[in-house]
Amino acid sequence: MVKAEFKKSGKNKILTLSGNLTLEHAGELKQVFSNAIAKQKSVVIAFAQVDRVDFSFLQLLYSARQSAELKNITMVVNGPLPRPVQETTERAGFVHFPLATADGDSVEIR
Numbered sequence: 001m002v003k004a005e006f007k008k009s010g011k012n013k014i015l016t017l018s019g020n021l022t023l024e025h026a027g028e029l030k031q032v033f034s035n036a037i038a039k040q041k042s043v044v045i046a047f048a049q050v051d052r053v054d055f056s057f058l059q060l061l062y063s064a065r066q067s068a069e070l071k072n073i074t075m076v077v078n079g080p081l082p083r084p085v086q087e088t089t090e091r092a093g094f095v096h097f098p099l100a101t102a103d104g105d106s107v108e109i110r
Contacts, residue, residue: 001025004032012042014078018049021057021085029057033064042074050082055092 002025007014015036021029036043045061068075081089 002028002032004029006036009044011040012044013040014044014046016046016048018047018051020052021050022052022054023056026056026060029060030063033060034067037064037068037071037073037075040073042076043068044076044078046078047082047085050084053084053088055088058088058092058094 002017002019002021005016007016013036015032017029017032019025036045065075
């Protein structure tokens with residue numbers, strides 16, 4: 001199961017994801033990201049109680065970032081990252097494309 005909660009904070013929309021961020025939920029996650037970047041200037045992604053992550057989630061995240069960029073929307077991940085996200089990012093070879101800094105600061109997805 002995947003859970004997505006949206007909260008608005010000033011000009012930002014904060015999207016908090018939890019649960020299983022896996023291929024099984026890819027359709028739902030794609031819609032969540034689409035909704036997050038609709039009519040926003042900035043989207044902040046946060047994680048809470050993430051159980052599982054697979055490569056499909058990273059693909060969706062970067063695809064959402066590309067869509068946001070086309071609309072001049074900034075997308076950042078608010079750290080620290082949960083262990084499953086860190087491990088999947090490392091296994092996928094994205095160590096040079098950090099999602100968040102080691103100290104948990106927000107960082108723009110590039």
